[in-house]
Amino acid sequence: xxxxxxxxxxxxxxxxxxxxxxxxxxxxxxxxxxxxxxxxxxxxxxxxxxxxxxxxxxxxxxxxxxxxxxxxxxxxxxxxxxxxxxxxxxxxxxxxxxxxxxxxxxxxxxxxxxxxxxxxxxxxxxxxxxxxxxxxxxxxxxxxxxxxxxxxxxxxxxxxxxxxxxxxxxxxxxxxxxxxxxx
Amino acid sequence: xxxxxxxxxxxxxxxxxxxxxxxxxxxxxxxxxxxxxxxxxxxxxxxxxxxxxxxxxxxxxxxxxxxxxxxxxxxxxxxxxxxxxxxxxxxxxxxxxxxxxxxxxxxxxxxxxxxxxxxxxxxxxxxxxxxxxxxxxxxxxxxx
Amino acid sequence: xxxxxxxxxxxxxxxxxxxxxxxxxxxxxxxxxxxxxxxxxxxxxxxxxxxxxxxxxxxxxxxxxxxxxxxxxxxxxxxxxxxxxxxxxxxxxxxxxxxxxxxxxxxxxxxxxxxxxxxxxxxxxxxxxxxxxxxxxxxxxxxx
Amino acid sequence: xxxxxxxxxxxxxxxxxxxxxxxxxxxxxxxxxxxxxxxxxxxxxxxxxxxxxxxxxxxxxxxxxxxxxxxxxxxxxxxxxxxxxxxxxxxxxxxxxxxxxxxxxxxxxxxxxxxxxxxxxxxxxxxxxxxxxxxxxxxxxxxx
Numbered sequence: 001x002x003x004x005x006x007x008x009x010x011x012x013x014x015x016x017x018x019x020x021x022x023x024x025x026x027x028x029x030x031x032x033x034x035x036x037x038x039x040x041x042x043x044x045x046x047x048x049x050x051x052x053x054x055x056x057x058x059x060x061x062x063x064x065x066x067x068x069x070x071x072x073x074x075x076x077x078x079x080x081x082x083x084x085x086x087x088x089x090x091x092x093x094x095x096x097x098x099x100x101x102x103x104x105x106x107x108x109x110x111x112x113x114x115x116x117x118x119x120x121x122x123x124x125x126x127x128x129x130x131x132x133x134x135x136x137x138x139x140x141x142x143x144x145x146x147x148x149x150x151x152x153x154x155x156x157x158x159x160x161x162x163x164x165x166x167x168x169x170x171x172x173x174x175x176x177x178x179x180x181x182x183x
Numbered sequence: 184x185x186x187x188x189x190x191x192x193x194x195x196x197x198x199x200x201x202x203x204x205x206x207x208x209x210x211x212x213x214x215x216x217x218x219x220x221x222x223x224x225x226x227x228x229x230x231x232x233x234x235x236x237x238x239x240x241x242x243x244x245x246x247x248x249x250x251x252x253x254x255x256x257x258x259x260x261x262x263x264x265x266x267x268x269x270x271x272x273x274x275x276x277x278x279x280x281x282x283x284x285x286x287x288x289x290x291x292x293x294x295x296x297x298x299x300x301x302x303x304x305x306x307x308x309x310x311x312x313x314x315x316x317x318x319x320x321x322x323x324x325x326x327x
Numbered sequence: 328x329x330x331x332x333x334x335x336x337x338x339x340x341x342x343x344x345x346x347x348x349x350x351x352x353x354x355x356x357x358x359x360x361x362x363x364x365x366x367x368x369x370x371x372x373x374x375x376x377x378x379x380x381x382x383x384x385x386x387x388x389x390x391x392x393x394x395x396x397x398x399x400x401x402x403x404x405x406x407x408x409x410x411x412x413x414x415x416x417x418x419x420x421x422x423x424x425x426x427x428x429x430x431x432x433x434x435x436x437x438x439x440x441x442x443x444x445x446x447x448x449x450x451x452x453x454x455x456x457x458x459x460x461x462x463x464x465x466x467x468x469x470x471x
Numbered sequence: 472x473x474x475x476x477x478x479x480x481x482x483x484x485x486x487x488x489x490x491x492x493x494x495x496x497x498x499x500x501x502x503x504x505x506x507x508x509x510x511x512x513x514x515x516x517x518x519x520x521x522x523x524x525x526x527x528x529x530x531x532x533x534x535x536x537x538x539x540x541x542x543x544x545x546x547x548x549x550x551x552x553x554x555x556x557x558x559x560x561x562x563x564x565x566x567x568x569x570x571x572x573x574x575x576x577x578x579x580x581x582x583x584x585x586x587x588x589x590x591x592x593x594x595x596x597x598x599x600x601x602x603x604x605x606x607x608x609x610x611x612x613x614x615x
Contacts, residue, residue: 059201109335110391229412271562282414284429458539
C-alpha cells in the first residue's frame with residue numbers, strides 16, 4: 001500500500017542527505033566536515049578543501065578544556081595572594097587552575113573577594129561539615145551543649161566535659177560541697 | 184613579577200599574546216608598545232588596585248593610587264606623560280577588602296618609533312588579572 | 328525594572344533604540360549585544376551609582392560598587408569577564424547624597440556569535456538615566 | 472582662567488592646537504567642539520581634581536566632583552547632557568594632598584552643527600595640566 005507522508009502544517013519535510021556535521025568534535029568549514037582540536041590544544045589553522053585543521057598545544061599558563069575551533073587557548077586565572085587567595089589546584093593544559101580563600105575567609109561572588117567568615121555569637125557553634133571557602137554556618141547549641149565565646153571556628157562544647165572542669169576547680173579551692181554530677 | 188614599594192614604577196611584564204591580549208601592526212618590547220605607522224591613535228589603560236587585610240594593615244594611611252601613560256620619543260630623547268588618572272584614598276579599617284579602578288583614554292597623534300609605556304604608584308596593590316589591569320592602542324586614521 | 332539586592336546581577340533592560348541609544352551591524356537581545364561580524368571592536372561601559380539618605384541608611388557599611396563586562400562564547404559554552412572596574416566605598420554619614428561613576432573600555436577581538444553583557448553589584452543604587460549608565464561597542468577594523 | 476565657586480560651570484579655555492592637542496575636520500570655538508560632518512563619533516573626557524592643604528581647608532565637607540559632556544543643537548535650540556561621571560568625596564583631614572580623576576567616553580551619533588562642550592563642578596579644584604584634564608572626539612564612521 002502507498003504510505004502517505006503525514007501533512008505537517010507550515011513546514012516541508014526534506015530527506016536529510018548527509019549526517020549533521022556540527023557536533024562536539026566536528027565543525028563545518030569550506031564545504032567539509034572537519035575535526036575540531038582536542039582539549040589542551042587550539043586551532044592555528046582551519047581546514048581547507050585539501051587539508052585538515054591544524055592544532056597546536058596550549059602554551060604555559062594556558063588551558064583549553066573542550067573540543068574547540070578557538071584561535072587561542074584561555075589564560076589561567078591568578079590565585080592572587082593579595083586577595084587572600086591560595087592555589088588549591090594548579091590546573092594544566094586541559095583543566096582550569098582552582099583557587100580558594102585562605103583560612104577564616106570565604107569567596108563572595110558579589111564582591112569577587114574573600115570575605116571574613118561569620119563569627120558565631122555565644123550560645124552558637126559552627127555547624128558541620130566545615131567547608132573550605134564557604135562561610136561559617138552558626139548553629140544554636142543544642143541541649144547539653146554550650147558556647148560562651150564569639151568565634152568563627154569553635155563548636156558548642158558539651159556540659160559533661162565542663163562539669164568535670166567545674167568540679168576540679170571547686171576541689172582546688174577547698175570547697176567541701178559535692179555537686180551532683182549530671183552524666 | 185611586580186615591583187615593590189609605593190614609588191611610581193614602570194610596568195614591564197605584560198602578556199601581549201596570551202588570553203585577551205592581541206598585537207598587530209605595533210611592536211611590543213620591554214613593556215613598551217612601539218608605533219610602526221604614523222597616525223592618530225586612541226590610547227587607553229585600565230588599572231585596578233586591591234588590598235586584603237591578610238596582606239597587612241594599610242588603613243589609616245593616605246594612599247595615592249595613580250596611573251600614568253608615557254610617550255618616549257627616542258629622536259629627541261624625551262619622555263612626556265600623555266595621560267594620567269587616579270585617586271588619593273584613605274581606606275577605612277572596618278572592611279577586610281579594598282578595591283579601586285582607574286580608567287584613562289585619549290586620541291593622540293603618534294609617530295613611527297614613539298614608545299608607549301605605563302607607570303603606576305603602589306605596584307604591590309595591583310590586581311594583575313587580565314580583565315582588571317590592561318592597556319592598549321589602536322590606530323583610528325592616518326595623519327592629515 | 329532594576330533587580331534588587333547587593334548581589335552581582337546581569338543588567339538586561341537597556342534601551343537600544345531610544346534617546347541616544349543606537350544599534351547597527353550588531354544585534355541586541357535579552358540585554359546582550361551580539362556580534363554579527365568578526366573583527367576588532369572597542370568596547371566600553373559607564374555606570375553611575377547613587378544613594379540619597381531618604382532611601383535609607385547605607386553609611387557606615389562597606390560597599391563594593393562594581394561593573395563587569397562579560398563575553399559569552401556559545402561554541403565553547405564559556406563566559407569570561409573581559410573588563411572590570413569599580414571601587415569599595417565607605418560612605419560617610421554626613422552627606423545626604425552619594426554618587427560614584429566607573430568607566431571601563433578596551434580594544435578586543437570578537438567573533439560572530441559572541442555575546443556581550445554587563446553585570447553590576449548593588450543594582451538598586453544604579454543611576455539609570457541615559458547619560459549616566461550605558462554601554463556599547465564599535466568595530467574598529469577586520470581581523471588580520 | 473578657571474571660573475570660581477563650586478557650581479557647575481562651562482569650561483571654555485581649552486588649548487586646541489598646543490602641546491598634545493589636535494584639531495582636524497572639526498571646528499573649535501568658545502570652548503566648544505563643532506561637528507562639520509554627520510557621523511558616529513567616539514567622545515571622551517578625562518578630568519582631574521586636586522586640592523592641597525595650603526589652598527585652604529576643604530576637608531570635613533562633602534564635595535561632589537563631576538564632569539558633564541553636553542551637546543547643543545542650534546536647530547532645535549536644545550542642550551542635552553550626553554555623558555556624566557564623577558564622585559562625591561569626603562576628603563579626610565589627615566592628608567595634605569587630595570586627588571581624584573574621572574573618565575567618561577561613549578559612541579554617539581552627531582550631526583553637522585552639533586556643538587560639544589564640557590561642564591564641571593568645583594572648577595577651582597581642576598588640575599589643568601594637559602595630561603590631566605582634556606576632552607575630545609573622533610569620527611569612527613559615517614551614518615547608516
